[in-house]
Amino acid sequence: MPHDFSAELPPKSSSQPSHQMPPDLNIPERLPFFKRLMARMFGGGLSRMQAQHVPSWQQGHADGYLNGHAEGVNEGYNEGRFDGIEEGRQVLVIRDTRPLEHRGPRVDDHLFDDWRLPLTNELKKRIKADVAEKLPAHAQPTAAQWKMIFSDTPSTYVIAGAGAGKSTSLVLRVLLLNHYLGFELDSMTVVTFTRESRKDFINKLVEIMALWGHELTLRQAREVVRTFHSRILPLVRSLPGFEQLQAFENLSSQSGQLFDDSADSNPFDLRINDAQRHQLNLCYRDLYAANPRFREVMAPLYRQSLQLKELDRDHPDVQKRITVMGLSSKRDEELCDVIEDLWIRAGAWPIQGVEPMRQTVEVSGLTFHVHGYAAELDAWIVLGFDPGEDQHLRRPDAKLPVWAEWVIKRTLFQAFCRKPVIWLENYQASRGMMQSLSGAAVAGPGFDYKVKGELSAAPLLDCFVAAASFIENLGLDVPSAVAQMSFSEQDPDRFFFEALSLFWKAFENHLLDQSPPVMTYNRMFSLFGENSPENLKLVSDAGLRPLSHLMIDEFQDVSPQIVSWIRASLREIRSRGPALHLGRGAQRSSLLCVGDDWQSIYGWRGSSPKFFMEFPKEFSSPATTKVMLSDNFRSHQHIIDAAEHIVRAAPAISGKKARASGPVQELLPVTVLDRNDDRLLASLTEHYHAGDSVLLLYRKGSERSRLPEALQALADADYTLPPQDRRLKQLTYHSAKGLQADAVFLLGDCQHLTQSPYKNQVYQLTGLGREGDLEAFDNAQKDEVLRLAYVAITRAVRHCYWFIESAGNDDGNIPRASARVAGDKAFFDDRRGASSPGTSSGESLSTSVE
Structure with a gap:
């Protein structure tokens, strides 16, 4: 039976074990070759004789066992380690990286697909070379203008200050899309705000497209270049039953008939013509006879007007x-x-x-x-x-x-x-009173009313139209907005707005009952806004497709209602997907808006620069390009700096600073003077006879009747000349936007004179203004008077004179743009309060006339 050495072995170890053997069994040192040979021969003999030496056998057995064990451990470790690694590679490791709380997929609320215009560097070089060849040197785009033209993102907004040369850039954008990328003209719309700006852009588009071999007719160009109103009207007319729809704002004042002048009405003109007034009066008569509550609320309004x-x-x-x-x-x-x-x-x-x-x-x-x-x-x-x-x-x-x-x-x-006393001034007042109290006033209520915050009284129905337009421009429904407003019990405006709520609902129904039906533009935009997107689904692909690629000028003057319509239209275009563009070169949709928040001057009508200042937020897009056009090709640097110094106190897009980039001119300061009609006449006449173009701008239209007769005679004589030779225009500050002249004469300060409780409430309802601001509209108007002064001053190319009435005993707290005039700045020459020179009024200013 073999000897068991297990009790004599030490514990197993991964390292080489040490052996504690009896001294007589210790492994001998290595023998010399001769002795080793003799031991091998002697051992072989013993083996043949089957004789064993027990100690030798034990020592040999132990050595063999231990050495074999150590080698086996090492070999087993190496093989096991290799097999373990290979097997470990096949084990699935699960790491739980899920959020602790459940989250569903994100909502893609963008108005556009994530796409880019296919503009390669080679194509850009070719376009630049073509423009350099076909357009004169002064019409070559700047680097910033090329950035606008070549913007490849779905949305783009361009901050273009006064005199930035944006019109040519917009035309080249149309050329890029149509000529170089193959986008059909019926897939795009260029929007301008007024009839005059639309006419100018159409002519420029026809001219430039012809240089590239595209002979556009005026009709084709008019289809591309639109006002907002001329684009919404065919959209409504595309619906069954509204094919002959007429716009209330387009009712003709001639013979009471209806007409359609391409829907080019001025969106900021609130004057009511005879045909429009006739419809208002008819509705008033019927409502007064049929609605007892309307009669009740009319009584205190009439008493207030006559009291x-x-x-x-x-x-x-x-x-x-x-x-x-x-x-x-x-x-x-x-x-x-x-x-x-x-x-x-x-x-x-x-x-x-x-x-x-x-x-x-x-x-x-x-x-x-x-x-x-x-x-x-x-x-x-x-x-x-x-x-x-x-x-x-x-x-x-x-x-x-x-x-x-x-x-x-x-x-x-x-x-x-x-x-309460009504003082009848004349016999005519008695006849109007008889009609009003009897409800037989075919000509309307027959009295004027002044809503708090308005500068003057106006016929009651005109007040209804103005207030309703303001509310609707802010994207609100008139009856719904009125229901959320509040007034003190003694405030007659409480009855005015209840009467407005009753009248406006009846008036919209009255217009639809006409043959053909009539609708206000505000209602048309509302029908296709974000509050009723289902109506857009009724519009055909052909009707919706022209809104695919929108380019909008003067975007700072859009209203919340227009913004709602644009966003709703873009969402509908995206939802229809590729089917809308099947077989066409133009795909998907894009929006490019050009504007200047410093030139936003129609807040009194419901417009707001907020949508331009916060463009990326208001028009969600996968990618948006921002372009800053800082070059001013119209005015010299003193004109620019003076205007910017005034407007800089108003909130604005950061980083704005214009630089004069036109021909080098003498730097002449903006001259600020006390109102003096003799001095005005002398200086204006001198500039006119020196060959300068002249703009005479006044803050209020009523100023025109106060002008000297000699000045009126000069203006009348100039008007008899052929249009291309006329050099004198008289306009309000608001009407002059987009124009320019060598010499500009400004009459009147820009100031915020009133407070409007109802407009402040409506501003709150629509979310404009800072949160918690109870006078949001009034505060916005304080900024707007600064912007209006900026617009007026930047009409000037070389000379600007600002005549301001003395403040006298007026409230010093009234916000005035003239308060920003800085006498210590080189770009202002403030002569107010200076004594009149001994020489003629004309000589006092002639130093700046060439």
């Missing part, structure tokens, strides 16, 4: 006439008799709806009389002295004529009477 306006007791007229107050009271009943007799003879008294009732009223402790009482208006009636009567008529023994006694009484009532 005698209060006069401060410290007013000079009051202080002058208060001295005869006692005498006036004693003779008042006799005065009433005389005036009442005149009204009876004129057939103007009594008045239907007014009870003749000679009643006494107390005015500052003294007794005066009224002629009647209107129960429906809850007001006393006082008859006035009609201007058509004899101005020298006197009562017996009276020192003053009847009209003078009546004026004294009216002044005293204005200052001291706090009862």
